[in-house]
Amino acid sequence: MNAIVSSPPARRTPRRAPVLLMSLLVALAVSVALSLVLGSNDLGLGTAVRVLLHDDGSEAATIVRDLRLPRTTLGVLVGLALGAAGVLMQGHTRNPLADPGLLGINAGAALAVALAAQLFGIGDPRGQVAFGFAGALIATAAVFAIGSSGRQLNAVPMALAGAAVMALLSTFTSLVVLSDNPTLDVYRRWVVGSVSGRDASISVTVLPFVVAGLILAMVNARALNAVSLGEDTARGLGQSVAVSRLVGLAAVTLLAGAATAAAGPIAALGLIVPHAVRAVTGPDHRWLVPCSALAGAVLLLLADVVGRLVAGPAEIPAGITLAVLGGAAFVVIARRTRMAKL
Amino acid sequence: MAPLTRTAALGARRHIRAATVCLVALGALLLVTAIGLTIGEYPVTLGQLPELLAGGGARIDRHILFDLRLPRAVTGCLAGACLAMAGALTQTISRNPLATPDLLGVTGGASAAAVAVIVSGGGAYRLASGITTLGVPVAALAGGLLAALAVYGFAWRHGVDGFRLVLVGIGCGAVLTALTNWLLILAGINSAAQATVWLVGSISAVSWDQAVPLIVLAALLVPAALTLPRTLAVTQLGDDAAAGLGVRVQTTRLTTIAVAVGLTAAAVAAAGPVGFVALVTPQIMLRLTGGSRPPLVASALGGALLVQAADLLGRTAFGWEVPVGLITAAIGAPYLIWLLLRRR
Numbered sequence: 001m002n003a004i005v006s007s008p009p010a011r012r013t014p015r016r017a018p019v020l021l022m023s024l025l026v027a028l029a030v031s032v033a034l035s036l037v038l039g040s041n042d043l044g045l046g047t048a049v050r051v052l053l054h055d056d057g058s059e060a061a062t063i064v065r066d067l068r069l070p071r072t073t074l075g076v077l078v079g080l081a082l083g084a085a086g087v088l089m090q091g092h093t094r095n096p097l098a099d100p101g102l103l104g105i106n107a108g109a110a111l112a113v114a115l116a117a118q119l120f121g122i123g124d125p126r127g128q129v130a131f132g133f134a135g136a137l138i139a140t141a142a143v144f145a146i147g148s149s150g151r152q153l154n155a156v157p158m159a160l161a162g163a164a165v166m167a168l169l170s171t172f173t174s175l176v177v178l179s180d181n182p183t184l185d186v187y188r189r190w191v192v193g194s195v196s197g198r199d200a201s202i203s204v205t206v207l208p209f210v211v212a213g214l215i216l217a218m219v220n221a222r223a224l225n226a227v228s229l230g231e232d233t234a235r236g237l238g239q240s241v242a243v244s245r246l247v248g249l250a251a252v253t254l255l256a257g258a259a260t261a262a263a264g265p266i267a268a269l270g271l272i273v274p275h276a277v278r279a280v281t282g283p284d285h286r287w288l289v290p291c292s293a294l295a296g297a298v299l300l301l302l303a304d305v306v307g308r309l310v311a312g313p314a315e316i317p318a319g320i321t322l323a324v325l326g327g328a329a330f331v332v333i334a335r336r337t338r339m340a341k342l
Numbered sequence: 343m344a345p346l347t348r349t350a351a352l353g354a355r356r357h358i359r360a361a362t363v364c365l366v367a368l369g370a371l372l373l374v375t376a377i378g379l380t381i382g383e384y385p386v387t388l389g390q391l392p393e394l395l396a397g398g399g400a401r402i403d404r405h406i407l408f409d410l411r412l413p414r415a416v417t418g419c420l421a422g423a424c425l426a427m428a429g430a431l432t433q434t435i436s437r438n439p440l441a442t443p444d445l446l447g448v449t450g451g452a453s454a455a456a457v458a459v460i461v462s463g464g465g466a467y468r469l470a471s472g473i474t475t476l477g478v479p480v481a482a483l484a485g486g487l488l489a490a491l492a493v494y495g496f497a498w499r500h501g502v503d504g505f506r507l508v509l510v511g512i513g514c515g516a517v518l519t520a521l522t523n524w525l526l527i528l529a530g531i532n533s534a535a536q537a538t539v540w541l542v543g544s545i546s547a548v549s550w551d552q553a554v555p556l557i558v559l560a561a562l563l564v565p566a567a568l569t570l571p572r573t574l575a576v577t578q579l580g581d582d583a584a585a586g587l588g589v590r591v592q593t594t595r596l597t598t599i600a601v602a603v604g605l606t607a608a609a610v611a612a613a614g615p616v617g618f619v620a621l622v623t624p625q626i627m628l629r630l631t632g633g634s635r636p637p638l639v640a641s642a643l644g645g646a647l648l649v650q651a652a653d654l655l656g657r658t659a660f661g662w663e664v665p666v667g668l669i670t671a672a673i674g675a676p677y678l679i680w681l682l683l684r685r686r
Binding site: 097163164167168177178181184185188189271272316319320321322323328330331334335 | 440441445506510513517520523526527531534535538542617618622625665668669672676679
């Protein structure tokens with residue numbers, strides 16, 4: 001059975017996929033280097049590597065070790081997480097509009113962050129992580145409970161349940177935010193998504209969740225191929241649709257929940273990256289998952305670097321540059337290429 | 343012959359069911375609107391309404407009714423109806439239950455333009471001044487139409503297919519949302535708060551200045567929308583089959599999109615992007631009427647009812663005037679959830 005599932009004739013991977021994967025690995029290394037080197041203080045690559053290996057107490061060392069390294073690490077984690085989560089979400093719902101936020105993750109985290117700001121005056125990223133993650137998990141649990149009330153975890157009810165819960169939670173968030181200007185102030189900065197101003201402890205906090213989520217996502221990729229051939233075909237191939245849905249959605253929850261808790265909702269990433277990658281690799285999820293994860297990380301790092309450079313001493317948050325650049329690039333891709341349908 | 347007769351019977355039953363749903367929605371809409379017209383700091387009784395509407399009664403009562411409450415009621419009804427119809431059209435043409443007119447760029451463009459005007463118009467307290475009361479609706483209308491034009495233009499490539507349109511809509515929407523968020527961060531906190539209220543959707547400050555353009559646009563666009571269903575039904579069979587049956591697929595699609603864009607832009611310019619009406623109303627009415635795709639007339643009535651009821655609730659149930667967009671989401675979302683649970 002496994003042999004059939006792993007290489008259905010219609011899904012033979014084009015040779016482009018491995019090439020893309022390798023290129024993305026190189027691109028990731030380059031982006032990490034750029035992220036460590038570029039900023040309001042440009043350092044040489046040599047200097048950056050030297051102070052990274054050995055803290056000589058210089059200003060450059062402080063910049064690289066305390067500011068840019070945590071920011072870069074978080075950028076990689078969040079980018080990997082959202083890229084992979086986007087593929088799983090679109091694959092499982094078979095809906096090109098699905099993004100990781102559809103499970104209520106962004107909306108739940110947003111409400112929790114707004115409440116934390118209003119009730120406890122918490123406005124710094126370190127305090128927001130726990131609240132954001134808890135909010136995301138609670139909201140996702142609600143979406144699961146409502147969307148899976150039938151016999152199967154069906155795609156359309158799940159997506160609609162996600163949209164419904166999302167709308168309800170954003171209503172409460174708007175109520176909280178509109179009732180109090182200091183809360184609005186915290187919220188409007190959080191909601192655009194950014195990896196700056198986070199210290200290393202945040203990456204450490206979300207690392208286990210991202211790693212667990214990525215492993216689950218890779219495990220799920222093969223089953224997802226079978227499921228996307230149609231539920232009956234998947235059953236015929238010996239796949240349990242319910243189990244694979246559950247694994248996939250659990251992975252999405254871990255990945256997107258952790259990413260959103262750490263960096264705010266960077267919605268465009270999980271939505272756009274999978275479409276662009278699918279145009280190159282085709283629909284095989286065993287390539288889509290790792291390629292989208294890497295592409296997510298590259299894109300987020302580059303967006304963050306651009307945001308640092310464009311506005312001079314001020315910074316444009318990564319969530320905004322990413323959405324503008326990614327959105328524009330996406331329009332071009334959607335126009336030029338014949339996009340793979342789900 | 344037996345299966346045919348049964349299909350015919352089922353079809354008739356479905357028509358009766360749809361008609362019943364529409365009548366109930368219409369009745370509820372009239373009732374809620376009438377109650378809404380009577381409630382406020384200066385109460386008017388239900389009994390006075392017919393006389394006042396006919397032009398009689400005390401002058402102060404007529405002033406309250408015609409200058410303050412009627413424009414709000416008309417805007418609520420029409421904005422709700424327009425958004426819901428636009429949602430039904432968008433969901434039909436993209437064959438996607440999650441599709442909303444937002445995908446066509448209208449709300450994104452309108453929001454970015456309106457927020458830009460509010461934010462650059464100075465402090466919070468100037469919203470009522472001439473520039474912004476006139477400026478925001480006009481900016482929203484222009485921004486919405488421009489963005490929609492851009493989305494359609496980018497999606498055009500030997501014609502427009504539904505899937506590419508959706509993808510281009512996603513991309514443009516991401517850019518516009520990011521710009522709006524950036525404006526919100528740059529703004530002073532009071533302007534940001536005003537802009538946030540607009541972004542939620544509110545009809546608390548509307549006058550005939552906003553209502554009249556909406557009435558004119560709706561009078562043009564709603565009849566246009568109602569002529570579409572028959573050709574739309576054929577395009578549901580797929581492009582090739584539809585072309586074989588003599589339907590001009592591209593023309594139908596362009597017309598549908600243009601009508602949906604117009605309806606949305608008209609509603610958003612007057613009331614802001616009232617949340618959830620376009621997404622949820624067609625899905626709710628589809629389930630209530632039991633057809634095969636979102637019904638237009640029923641959606642329009644349902645949308646008007648939803649906004650009107652939400653406005654009534656927002657004005658009366660809380661200590662402060664809660665913007666209508668928050669209530670539409672708070673009513674619509676649980677109802678959709680309940681419908682999903684009931685399908686068990």
